[in-house]
Amino acid sequence: MPWKRQRRVPRLAAALNIEDLRRLMQRRVPHFAFEYVEGGAEDEATLRSNRAALERLRLLPRTLVDTRARSVRTQLFGRALPAPFLIAPTGFNGMLHADGDVALARAAAAAGIPFTLSTFSTTRLEDVASRAGGRLWMQLYVLTDRAIARELVRRAAAAGYEALVFTTDANVFGSREWDRRSYRAPGRLHLRTALDVLRHPGWLAPLVRTGLPRLRNLEGLLAPEATTALGGSTLIPKFVDASISWDDVKWMREQWRGKLLVKGILDPADAERAVALGCDGLVLSNHGGRQLDYCVAPIEVLPDIVRAVGSRTTLIVDSGFRRGTDVAKALALGARAVMLGRATLYGLGAGGEPGVRHALSLLTTELDRVLGELGCRSLDELDPGRVRSTTAPEFPPPG
């Protein structure tokens, strides 16, 4: 009988790649929590095309290069970065693991990379700073009550956060329909979802001790019912502000002395404007396919944005990155680093802090191997010549 390439769900230490961690997390957390992480907006076309766009790109190796002494180290804003990764801001991390934000931040600190804390974190930003340390960045949503942004910026500066990341692509909240199906009403699970929770005692037990996760950063700033993480994603749409504009970027630049990045840039003209307003970096992102559906993939527009502003700013890219080869492609096309969203969340759901460490170690090892296979010794040797697109021209050339 021929061998079947069926994969059993491995234990954490035996997980060979991010997909193994995804499947392990799927088994360990209730379905509603898995769906919250996994889902994209509406038809999930953006979600799928983030992967498809990366898969269309092929790598062109050079051969017979001595690559024994190779390294994946780089520099970010003048500081050494052991590998070209950052952990992306993700809200409601306490739904995957009782101490989710701290577990992610500690794993990032151990790897020497920045961790970005979401406005919708389930741990206070001050507690993440005192319990995890490391390089901390703060992500900011500007909500309808502008006093909240003012307060978060003040607190992040006081707690020593080194960068502020202004997320601009959630001015109107995306509709993640699979996520919404888990709730009967804001904060209320369907009976079948509640029964599924009971079937995951390993996930539930720590929550019985610590209580249900809450949006701790926003306690005292939003109404108490809006800070419950269960169903928060159904309540938050009411608080996002469709009026955010470039004036908010100007305001942030005046308030914030540290590094300022705008997240959600995809258009070269917007990139130009952000740089002109004094932003230190841009995160090219479509929010991992959770906002606008049928949106371009950041990797597709990266070359245009490099042409527009590449020499004047620091470009970070995210959305769909799951392999070392994906990271090599983005770096070759001009990104300085990649933000990891679901890749590290799968690690968190699969095994808390050790799971996140495992995810980071897998990606670092993969990138190091890819670098060698490409005949490169350092990330600086990755250039656009290493990447080929498999896409046929959309229209035949004239003549």
Ligand SMILES: Cc1cc2nc3c(=O)[nH]c(=O)nc-3n(C[C@H](O)[C@H](O)[C@H](O)COP(=O)(O)O)c2cc1C
């Ligand atoms: C569960 C989840 C929650 C997220 N929450 C936030 C958030 O609070 N703020 C933010 O700027 N982006 C948020 N994002 C988007 C991520 O920062 C990042 O852009 C995205 O996950 C990258 O795509 P990937 O998951 O395919 O790597 C979230 C993404 C996920 C998957």
